[in-house]
Amino acid sequence: MQGRNRELLQIDYDHIDVLGFEVNESFVHGVVCDLKGAVKMSFSEPVQDKRPQAIAESIKVILDQIRQNEAKTANIIGIGLSISGIVAPTEQKVIHSGTMGWENIHVNDLFPPLGDMMIIVENDANAALLGEVWVANIQDDEDVVYIVISEGAIGASLLVDGQLVRGSTMVAGEISHFPVEPNGKSCMCGNSGCFETYVSLERLEKEFAELSTGNMKLIEAYKAGDELAQQFVIQAAHKMATVIRSIIYLVNPGRIIIGGLWIEAGEEFLNLVLQQVKKHFSLGERHIPQFAYSKLHPHAGVLGAVGLVIDEFLKYQ
Ligand SMILES: [Zn+2]
Structure with missing residues (x-):
């Protein structure tokens, strides 16, 4: 590369x-x-x-x-x-x-x-x-982590010293079932408290629709100031921050890019995640990477x- x-x-x-x-x-x-x-x-x-x-x-x-x-x-x-x-x-x-x-x-x-x-x-x-890296002009020797959350699928990709980190059995970055809550929501994998149960929009939309009295979708309702939607989104931001903090401790990337459907929640959501990352990060703010949504979404x-x-x-x- x-x-x-x-x-x-x-x-x-x-x-x-x-x-x-x-x-x-x-x-x-x-x-x-x-x-x-x-x-x-x-x-x-x-x-x-x-x-x-x-x-x-x-x-x-x-x-x-x-x-x-x-x-x-x-x-x-x-x-x-x-x-x-x-x-x-x-x-x-x-x-x-x-x-x-x-x-x-x-x-x-x-x-x-x-x-x-x-x-x-x-x-x-x-x-x-x-x-x-190739189209949006990121230096290819930068350490970058890309987190993508689409409807059902969640994954992360790691570029370290200009090389993708795949892992010894190709599953590096498979963060769907990263534990974020002891005794948390039950996951289809059989465990509870997995990352995806708090951030998968497919799942959150269903849970939100069951509880909401309106007919807006989750992100739309969040942007309109709906209180229930705010609760869902704040919880998702907190869980995302938990995973991102762990990634920073492990990889120390210079840049984290968020791709996928949460981009629709806008800069306010990104700031919510970033604030939460900073609030509980122990090594000092200078180690917090640059943080942005995917430019190519x-x-x-x-x-x-x-x-x-x-x-x-x-x-x-
Ligand atoms: Zn799971």
């Missing part, structure tokens, strides 16, 4: 494009990008059926749409795929995706035969972090997937 931007300045491959795909529980998103990461075309298919064969069908529909716009695309050199779950990029496999209900799915199960086209698969949080994952292909391509130039 080192020096990628510098190399791009010297190479003008305007006849080359890259495809990026992001698959999650709600949609399949596909983009055509040039080598500088600028999106030339974007397509989306809603997910009604999460099985690999149904997702493969949606990917095929998007590939057909891209083919129909062939005149606007240059020579496509590869495809990047970003997906929630435990991913083994070197084996081109999704080992486990709780969000999608997948086990050991190979990229060949998702894409039609494409000859010797390069296909790179990466975990969504890792891809999103790389997207931030909602395209960080797909742009990161594109960046992976570009990076691989540039290695051989």
